[in-house]
Amino acid sequence: MNILVINCGSSSLKYQLIDAKDESVLAKGLVERIGIEGSRIKHDTTGKERVIIEEVMNDHKRALELVLSSIINEEYGAIKSMDEIGAVGHRVVHGGEKFSESVIIDEEVMNAIEDCIELAPLHNPPNIMGIQACKELMPNIPMVAVFDTAFHQTIPKENYIYPLPYEYYEKYRIRRYGFHGTSHKYVSQRAADILGKDIKDLNIVTCHLGNGSSVTAVQGGKSIDTSMGFTPLEGLVMGTRSGDIDPAIIPFIMEKENIDFDEVNDILNKKSGVLGISGISSDFRDLEDIAIAGNERAKLALDIFCHRVIKYIAAYAAQMCSIDALVFTGGVGENSDIIREGICENLVCLNIIMDHELNKVRGKEAIISKNIGGVTIMVVPTNEELMIAKETLSLANNR
């Protein structure tokens, strides 16, 4: 069965058509600037040349229409007709407490996703637009919602309740939800497969390090704690997000800078993190280059980033008593030997001992620890689309 995976942002739409038989990608692409002047699709069919389609796309439905016609295009498409699409999997950012697993989308599910809009006001609305567009254009094809938050629904209460008046949890659903769940689930399962062990017998710490970053403690295949919280702002230092800070800093800078809540929110989400510290860039590749050239603030930003990751890994090691595997993924985790080294060299006390030669790997699955019986350190490129396709296939087959 071919599965179409859809990931809708407010002005973008990423897609992949995956053949579930052998998990190969038949076609993939990115629509940019939906509803903005200059909208275009970059479409790649495996084995064919990239096509760029520049056309006005006022909404997600028009974008999806053009995506579908590209997928079945005689010249540059991947399949002959829409009948060859067996199911559609949608990435949905927030499933609240309602969804601990992926689900077939029906009216009740749509209502529940809408009910989570207040928890993810920037993300759930475009996800809903994508689902609605698919429903209109492919009314008879089963659709599945795969939630970023679902994997973390196994986190125990002592790790998800904030030390605030308890009524805020009851009234407003304020709690730790965690994000990047599809990625943490995928890489922890891949790590167990590579080790040839049952995930139920393993304690794994997964580090998804990219523009947005989070660390998760995966015990016996279940998330028991994660660094992102009520929103993706908590936890690690990120490209532009602050991660954990003393909450008292917020009213303090509001007063000092004479700014309102929207402005401080913008600072914490878009002007902080390694960008804020370095004053130069949110891009880790840039920062590494500039730090190597001698820039102190870029070096400081990377050091602070690594130290926060170290803190979380050590905390999760303590929570699980021991770690069998430490997994790096995400654009930085998969590609940056410098960051991986900066993290692991400070974790020797936990028996996390890196092999510097093996660490020179980039963007592919590898074991990078010394083979001396300590924690297995691994690089596992994430593949959220494949995970979404697998979950979609399994639900579509069991209907």
Ligand code: AMP
């Ligand atoms: P993501 O958000 O997962 O796509 O990750 C994006 C981040 O990964 C950007 O900050 C990139 O600079 C970073 N990145 C990608 N390749 C490398 C690399 N070879 N070395 C360091 N950082 C990288």
